[in-house]
Amino acid sequence: MEQDTDAAAVSTSPRNRLLDAADELFSRDGIARTSVDQVLHRAHVAPGTLYAHFSGKDGLLVAALRRRLDRWDRLWQDAIDAAASPADKLLALFDAVSTYRGRYTPGRGCAFLATSTELPDPGHPAHAVITAESTLLLTRLNQLAGAVTTDDPASLAGDVLLVYDGAMAGLQRGRTPDPLGQGRALASRLIRTRIETQ
Amino acid sequence: MEQDTDAAAVSTSPRNRLLDAADELFSRDGIARTSVDQVLHRAHVAPGTLYAHFSGKDGLLVAALRRRLDRWDRLWQDAIDAAASPADKLLALFDAVSTYRGRYTPGRGCAFLATSTELPDPGHPAHAVITAESTLLLTRLNQLAGAVTTDDPASLAGDVLLVYDGAMAGLQRGRTPDPLGQGRALASRLIRTRIETQ
DNA sequence: GTCTATACCCCGATAGAC
DNA sequence: GTCTATCGGGGTATAGAC
Numbered sequence: 001m002e003q004d005t006d007a008a009a010v011s012t013s014p015r016n017r018l019l020d021a022a023d024e025l026f027s028r029d030g031i032a033r034t035s036v037d038q039v040l041h042r043a044h045v046a047p048g049t050l051y052a053h054f055s056g057k058d059g060l061l062v063a064a065l066r067r068r069l070d071r072w073d074r075l076w077q078d079a080i081d082a083a084a085s086p087a088d089k090l091l092a093l094f095d096a097v098s099t100y101r102g103r104y105t106p107g108r109g110c111a112f113l114a115t116s117t118e119l120p121d122p123g124h125p126a127h128a129v130i131t132a133e134s135t136l137l138l139t140r141l142n143q144l145a146g147a148v149t150t151d152d153p154a155s156l157a158g159d160v161l162l163v164y165d166g167a168m169a170g171l172q173r174g175r176t177p178d179p180l181g182q183g184r185a186l187a188s189r190l191i192r193t194r195i196e197t198q
Numbered sequence: 199m200e201q202d203t204d205a206a207a208v209s210t211s212p213r214n215r216l217l218d219a220a221d222e223l224f225s226r227d228g229i230a231r232t233s234v235d236q237v238l239h240r241a242h243v244a245p246g247t248l249y250a251h252f253s254g255k256d257g258l259l260v261a262a263l264r265r266r267l268d269r270w271d272r273l274w275q276d277a278i279d280a281a282a283s284p285a286d287k288l289l290a291l292f293d294a295v296s297t298y299r300g301r302y303t304p305g306r307g308c309a310f311l312a313t314s315t316e317l318p319d320p321g322h323p324a325h326a327v328i329t330a331e332s333t334l335l336l337t338r339l340n341q342l343a344g345a346v347t348t349d350d351p352a353s354l355a356g357d358v359l360l361v362y363d364g365a366m367a368g369l370q371r372g373r374t375p376d377p378l379g380q381g382r383a384l385a386s387r388l389i390r391t392r393i394e395t396q
Numbered sequence: 397g398t399c400t401a402t403a404c405c406c407c408g409a410t411a412g413a414c
Numbered sequence: 415g416t417c418t419a420t421c422g423g424g425g426t427a428t429a430g431a432c
Contacts, residue, residue, distance in 0.1 A: 166364030
């Protein structure tokens with residue numbers, strides 16, 4: 001046995017290997033269906049090591065979500081900074097998702113949407129990170145929409161968020177080939193309409 | 199003990215009580231986090247009865263999803279028939295969701311999206327019902343879009359599906375108050391734009 | 397910090413009387 | 415069909431040596 005299921009898993013610290021394994025398996029197979037044993041095996045780590053670094057499965061999940069949100073925050077901001085026009089800065093949301101999925105494990109969709117589905121209890125510790133992601137999306141989209149139009153930017157931000165959520169759900173469902181591209185195209189049209197009619 | 203957690207649960211057959219309990223608990227707390235014991239207790243039914251009617255927890259889930267899809271199919275079609283214009287028939291999708299949520303247990307969002315998240319394995323028996331829901335949405339939306347515009351109706355149908363998925367994900371996340379109303383409004387604008395520019 | 401071994405619990409499913 | 419009692423298995427978490 002002892003076959004390497006993940007080649008990169010052995011090159012970093014046990015803590016990082018645990019986060020990598022958790023991130024990938026939770027996203028791919030679901031949280032409840034992924035046992036701690038599977039995570040340990042994939043990370044090449046012993047049980048005690050997990051409980052030395054995290055409070056348990058929940059603690060590992062929260063840490064993985066937090067890392068995911070940090071990475072996403074930075075990557076999205078970089079995409080915004082690289083965009084030239086206000087419209088492109090708003091559309092950078094969709095490009096950033098593509099970049100994220102290319103750089104890290106694509107998974108099956110949005111980990112925050114998936115976690116809020118699997119653990120609907122607002123009292124669960126993961127809920128804090130889920131809420132933080134919502135706050136980040138809402139505040140940043142509102143800022144960016146304000147640079148595109150002065151006529152009810154909150155409404156534009158809400159529309160873009162709705163389309164974004166649709167793309168995330170579309171990735172999860174997998175019934176259409178490219179929900180991200182479709183969402184970007186629709187958002188682009190929405191923005192253009194706003195600019196024209198103001 | 200022996201307290202009634204659900205008043206209506208005792209008035210129908212054991213099979214229906216099981217379906218009601220499963221539908222509500224799976225949707226509210228998640229499938230994995232809902233134990234068979236909880237379903238049995240809520241349905242006031244003994245273990246053997248469940249396994250006399252269904253193959254097990256999975257079988258119960260599939261049957262509950264199937265009933266959900268049947269109800270949704272009928273209810274949506276009724277809303278379409280009641281609508282006057284082609285545009286309203288396309289928008290009936292969002293009204294039908296509101297009606298469904300009012301008539302049956304609202305739950306936290308879309309059971310098919312939630313199930314595809316919790317059980318991503320395409321080999322799982324629930325996958326057949328999930329696919330059937332996708333097919334129903336796609337085919338019916340394409341038909342309805344064809345009555346609205348002759349210029350690339352598939353694209354309009356795809357946009358409406360994206361907005362619908364966004365509303366479903368929005369219900370799940372619960373970060374904005376009324377994703378369904380917002381989705382209906384956005385879809386209405388998309389349809390109007392198509393009619394004007396053709 | 398990391399390993400092997402294991403405790404302890406809950407879950408899904410079944411057995412057998414009625 | 416419905417009840418009570420229970421079996422077997424896999425789950426999370428911990429203990430104790432190194």
